[in-house]
């Protein structure tokens with residue numbers, strides 16, 4: 031059963047165009063020109079109840095804009111969203127009872143009052159019976175160790191503590207859908223791990239549907255079966271993480287350290303070599319192992335260069351995504367080249 035359906039979703043922002051220089055700044059004051067930025071362009075997807083979906087894309091791809099439209103903060107310029115039978119922007123009040131939202135970059139809690147009071151206020155807002163509230167807090171405390179800082183004002187919390195408090199606040203009313211915009215940004219590995227385990231538990235125990243944006247591929251590895259990748263506002267991939275890996279599974283990366291920086295490595299390109307990038311004296315060569323073997327690549331290199339060391343790596347999800355971003359943004363980048 032689909033809990034989220036998004037059809038032809040588009041969001042454009044109208045931003046003031048600024049001319050360059052002091053003269054231009056003055057001209058802009060009296061003669062304002064605007065330009066349209068399409069942050070999200072004609073996106074379609076459906077999400078089933080209980081799924082955890084990673085919503086990925088490079089900086090500025092349109093992820094936060096999508097989350098803001100799904101959570102009813104922004105209205106779409108075009109297209110339709112249905113979350114649990116409601117249109118998020120038009121039915122904001124009702125919709126807010128069905129969803130929880132956490133923005134990693136900013137808190138939803140009251141800045142000057144202790145976490146416990148913020149949570150208590152939310153209990154009243156969502157009309158949660160006191161016994162349920164206390165039970166839920168107890169469970170959340172097990173995973174998020176809230177008691178450590180529950181009486182501290184939000185402004186005095188560390189980032190990790192604040193994020194745990196925010197997650198608790200977003201889930202107190204047991205929403206059907208949880209939107210997480212970079213929930214692990216800036217956190218240490220231990221807190222990241224606790225938060226991932228907590229999200230997993232909530233999903234397993236309550237069948238909560240989760241959409242999360244992240245730049246941390248460990249979030250994806252640990253939490254998501256499915257990812258949607260967007261780039262410059264458009265969807266470029268929608269499928270399982272397994273499929274994504276399988277598609278790129280035949281690819282391997284060989285990292286070769288050479289004595290000197292290579293001036294021109296175009297001679298490396300033969301069938302099966304997909305991508306070559308050089309950083310100082312290190313070459314990163316991505317190849318399709320069903321078409322060319324690492325030993326052949328090394329032989330070609332050894333004929334021309336002094337090789338100091340090499341390692342071979344299976345493609346990890348980070349690398350797959352990194353290459354997807356580079357490919358769509360810059361097919362022939364300054365630091366690398368593609369054989370396509």
Ligand SMILES: Nc1ncnc2c1ncn2[C@@H]1O[C@H](COP(=O)(O)OP(=O)(O)OP(=O)(O)O)[C@@H](O)[C@H]1O
Nearest residue numbers: 043045067069087088089090091092093094095096
């Ligand atoms: N309020 C706004 N007014 C004008 N333009 C905006 C606004 N918010 C976002 N944009 C623009 O829309 C595009 C998409 O931004 P968005 O924040 O959705 O990207 P993102 O994928 O979340 O990026 P990041 O990974 O950096 O957080 C960008 O070009 C951004 O500059």
